[in-house]
Amino acid sequence: MQIAQCFHTAILVTDLQKAEHFYTDILGLAKIERNLKYPGTWYQIGNFQLHLIEDKTTTTQIQNPEKWGRNPHIAFTVTNLESAKTQLQAHNCPIQPSASGRAALFTKDPDNNIIELTQL
Template sequence: MQIIQCLHTAILVSNLEKAEYFYGKVLGLTKVDRNLKYPGAWYQIADYQIHLMVDANFGNQKHNAEKWGRNPHLALGVVNLEEAITELQKHNYPIQMSASGRPALFVHDPDGNIIEISQR
């Protein structure tokens, strides 16, 4: 087997409206059309997609509350980390800078899913 591409990541959310605000407005991702029978939203990043799937009973549990990056997370790259920090703070999303010293931060979506944002 030769894996040649990562296609998408599926993320469970309990409130689609709040999740769409975070992924679409705060992170600025492009929403794409989807023709499926279950509630959710898809977002495109180059050749990769994030699939939000609604589960009203979803409750994310952090295994390591001290170091957010030591939990399951999705990592995204940005051109300017300072701009990302400003945007997240403008919308009152708490951030945690990477303990490694590299230019990266961690933030929670409205359901507690952890997103890493790294400068590329």
């Protein structure tokens, strides 16, 4: 087997409207068309897709609250980390700088899914 690339990641959210606000309005991701019979939203990010799937019973547990990067997370690159930080702060999103000292920070979506933003 030879894996060519990562195609998508799916994460569970309890409230699709709140999640869409975070991923569309705050992170600025572009929605794509989906024709499935269960509630969800798909986003295209370069050659990669992020799939939000609504499950009202899901709970996301943070295993390491002191270091968010040591939990399951998805990482995106940004062209300007300071601008991304300002955008998150403007929407009162929680932020934790990377413990490694590199140009990266972590935030959480409304369901506690951890998102890493790394400077290109």
